[in-house]
Amino acid sequence: MNGTWHLLTILVTAVFTSNILLTNYLGMCSFLAVSKEVKTSLGLGTAVVFVMAVTCPLNWMINAWVLEPLHLDYLRFIVFIVVIAAFVQVLEMIIERVSETLYANLGIFLPLITVNCAILGAALFMIIRKYTLAESFLYGAGSGLGWALAILAMAGIRQEKVNQSKLPRGLEGPGIALVVAGIMALAFMGFSGMGGGN
């Protein structure tokens, strides 16, 4: 029971208290650019969840079974990025096949998932925290869900409230988006009281 509870904690922490975007400030560029519309944000969020849930355990396995036994820790960054890049390529092909509309809406942001620092960040965090394979999977999925949650919330706010309001010219676009992101981050800090925020 303790084990399951522990795994669940990792998942919940990754989504809320240790939200990779709002707490750790990773993955901001596509977040700011795509969060104008809820539908596209949903698509991108799902794609990111998918990428993180698969590449985190994959990278864990490569790290544990190839890199560490051969003392090749210094290759970690490069190898992780290569894996992420390859996987995003495959994801692109899948999305293009399944939904032409989503593929066109995501546009350049689909290949940009590769350099989304949240993904590499999650992979490196799990190494630092010495997670197990199961923990890595849940941590990856959780971080992805946290990122998706943040971008969806932002899209909801922007689409419904911000786009309907008249703003001072200097604040339009990225200006107001960053202000809202800051307020959201403050709100999420309220979660940090929940067990084990890291």
Added chain:
Amino acid sequence: MAMKETPQMKSARANMRPGKLSLPGFLGDERDLARLLDEDNEAVKRLGLTHAAVAARMRELRDAGAKGLGEFIAVAPHFDVRVDSVRGRMPCPFGERGLYPKTNVTVRNLATGRDITYTDLHIHLVAAHGFYEGRGTPYRLEPADLAAILEIRPANKEETP
């Protein structure tokens, strides 16, 4: 350090290369499209004008000169305008929808003796993108020249803070 270029700017610059849409291209000696747009924007502001006002005047003279059916026709107060066209249409290098007729408008200012030529596409480029072509192309529309030859006067200040 060059600003990161949006994909739209990048494809616009590619379309503006010589031979892509027109033989001389649109950029001439310019390398930095974004900087050219900024500089021309400043130039237009210094003249007390807006891109919309410049384009409106270009359009006005074109419409007046169209009656000449390809010949010079007198347009008040002291202009000769010729509007002729060739077959075909051109897309905008910035990539959005729309094809523009290849209409050449030549405006001769009889008071100063200067003349300038522009096309339908240029009217759109000025109005929608603030783009006056790069220095070094045969079609460069120097904002100061345009304003002087077409006699575009600044509108009275209407905006109240």
Added chain:
Amino acid sequence: MMTAFLIGLGVMCAMVLLMTLVILVCDATIANYGPVQIVINGDKEVTVEGGRPLLSALKDRQIFIPSACGGRGSCGMCKVRILEGAGDPLATELPWLNAQERRDKVRLSCQVKVKRPLRIEIPPELLDVRQYRTTVLRLRDLTYDIREVTLQLAPGDRIDFKAGQFIQFEVPPYALTDDPVYRAYSVSSSPSTHDRVELEMRLVPNGICTTYVHKYLKEGDAVTINGPYGEFHLQDSDREMICVAGGSGMAPIKSILMRLDELKSPRKVRYFFGARTGRDLFLVDEMRALERSLPDFRFIPALSAPEPGSGWQGETGLIPAVLERHVTSVANAEAYLCGSPGLINATVAALKRKGMPEDRIYFDNFG
């Protein structure tokens, strides 16, 4: 030290190779759509390579959907009705489709990727459009800025078109250009010569195509064209004909006149040719010969700015005014106009003032 370095290098290469393999496998499976069937107008079936835009897939099968922007989605000309097999219109297509077109399932063929079998509908005339490889038979300068280009089709090949239609001329990459470019030109030869195509091309300063034709093209060169296109052509009726065209606009009119001559048509024809000065006149001898050959044809050139001292005795002024003077009754007439939108609008207005119904005015708008 060396071994550690080699192990590191080896693992790195192995990783990259493995990932490449994964991508290649996925590319061959997920991204590979294989051959896809397209049924056109209910009976013609073609098989194309899946995954490509419909426009280029059809072009590979020698079916030419008109396009001015080369498939970028910025001209809106490549519209096709897709009855079955395509998803929803993309955001790039919506600005080009009005509500009725959306109901009719019209799409932009350059934006639709062929993934599943499709049933489509295109105007049947497009199925007659073909690509032809030709050689330049003759280049002749008609005036200081108009060049006549005669293209000979490949031996055994033939082209069928109606007098007044146009073809697309492919300009290959040359000098400063990287990609081929297409420009439309009306055919000035008669449709009964099926093995050659004659064009009149006016030199436009800084024009990609005309610079190529006037400075680089030589007799014997290969030229690719496709066609025929266009709804502007000689109408099969016995009404009187009023033709208006100047400069290289003469091309379709010349084709029409030659056709009438071959048919020994008794129709009354008047051709008003607008130009600036005497230097812009050309093929006058040919026109005079047609005047003698056809029972009731008059060639009426009008100069808007004849050079003083040139001794010009003919009509002067702009075409709409000349029309006013010459055309008395339009009761049994139809009009063929070829020129710039300005000229066409002014001429149509003049004809309508005389009482000519719009559906008897045919024009080849440069636009």
